[in-house]
Amino acid sequence: MPGNNIRNLQTVKPIPEPTLRRLPIYYQYLKKMCNEQKIEYISATQIGGDLNIIPIQVRKDLEITDAVGKPKLGYNVIELMYAIENFLGWNNTTEAFLVGAGNLGSALLGYNGFKEYGLNIIAAFDIDENKVGTTVEGKMIFNINKLTDMIRRMGIKIGIITTPPGNAQEVTDIMIDAGICAIWNFSHTKINVPTGVIVQHENLASSLVVLSKKLAMFLQAN
Amino acid sequence: MPGNNIRNLQTVKPIPEPTLRRLPIYYQYLKKMCNEQKIEYISATQIGGDLNIIPIQVRKDLEITDAVGKPKLGYNVIELMYAIENFLGWNNTTEAFLVGAGNLGSALLGYNGFKEYGLNIIAAFDIDENKVGTTVEGKMIFNINKLTDMIRRMGIKIGIITTPPGNAQEVTDIMIDAGICAIWNFSHTKINVPTGVIVQHENLASSLVVLSKKLAMFLQAN
DNA sequence: TAGATTGTTAATCGATTAACAATC
DNA sequence: TAGATTGTTAATCGATTAACAATC
Secondary structure, eight states: OHHHHHHHHHHHSOOOHHHHHHHHHHHHHHHHHHHHSOOSEEOHHHHHHHHTOOHHHHHHHHHTTTOOOBTTTBEEHHHHHHHHHHHHTOSSOEEEEEEOOSHHHHHHHHOTHHHHTTEEEEEEEESOTTTTTOEETTEEEEEGGGHHHHHHHHTOOEEEEOSOHHHHHHHHHHHHHHTOOEEEEOSSSOOOOOTTOEEEEOOHHHHHHHHHHHHHHHHHHO | OHHHHHHHHHHHSOOOHHHHHHHHHHHHHHHHHHHHSOOSEEOHHHHHHHHTOOHHHHHHHHHTTTOOOBTTTBEEHHHHHHHHHHHHTOSSOEEEEEEOOSHHHHHHHHOTHHHHTTEEEEEEEESOTTTTTOEETTEEEEEGGGHHHHHHHHTOOEEEEOSOHHHHHHHHHHHHHHTOOEEEEOSSSOOOOOTTOEEEEOOHHHHHHHHHHHHHHHHHHO
């Protein structure tokens, strides 16, 4: 059936990363609008106006989620939020382990917002015996030597690294060996992984550079 | 003098943000190479090979810093690092204040690496009287009510926000009123600023979405 | 109906990638 | 010299923006 083939091709169509990054921003905005004001319908014009994104881009972004709007009215807020949730797979949460229960690790453990985005950090691991056995933000801290076994037993797929730079590669290797297939790297160093393993490196230096370059150009202009 | 005009036009030429984000990655890599192995010259081919970036892009990126390489040899590592430092303005460090000395704030205060990128967080502010007067990672914590005065007196231009979402806008307003012109926002909420003020929002939800979508597509394919 | 908004196709813009002469 | 690499110009690719018919 030709119609089916077209549909299959469409599902394979690549998702632009910039769009992907904007979707949670729309979602956060919609949730706010939903809670604070009881609005039933919202237009791309209004979303764009409030978020400083041109309306055409908002529509293009939302298109990918298969959200359907009504001409003149806009999108039904609840439906739109559901479309985003659905598209991003927030219906079924993924469980993750975090290694390195320092300040940064604790900050992440304490951020309950991740659950909303389908991520549940269920436990943390550390090398420091003083931390092992305690809880941070209600999450248990285990000895790092339990990591391999627990990843395997629980079938955990996502690992979060918040260790000092010197330990990041070692932790990475343990995680991958145990079956982790996606790593969120907050350590201030590059990690090497075999092809196929997904890495998201949160590089603060890159962000800082963008900020300070913009500032430098601004100060220069004034 | 026409030559001069062309030069002026060139300095105004916009810098692609992706390039800007990659420059510190090259720099981190070069520093590592410089310390671990005593290499004098390095080629775009080798840099690209190690960082998974195609060599043409490496050359294009480095071109913007006015770095000059030698055919057959590559770039002088020290010169290249200097060119990047110079282009990004890391020669003269900028001082910054941080507001919100929680786990995340403490993590940022403790990361000495920022100094290398031209940013020096010189003090922090908090509302919690138990924290005020203490130091975190050697940085003094002041009462939030001193913020306006100290920004003005010291002419601070960069503010970092690591408060809970509920306080972020209030802190933003105080900062801007006192003369801050660039804000690095780590709070889990959007902040509104007047046009002209630079905001860099570290949105973890966006990063998480990219990671988990990649994972979902990977798991689906296997 | 008139007007605002959606959905979709086309045009533009900018970043990435390719090609290749110049050079050490 | 031969071969690898740079520097620069051109081609490609993908995201953003524009245009406009369809629609409520």
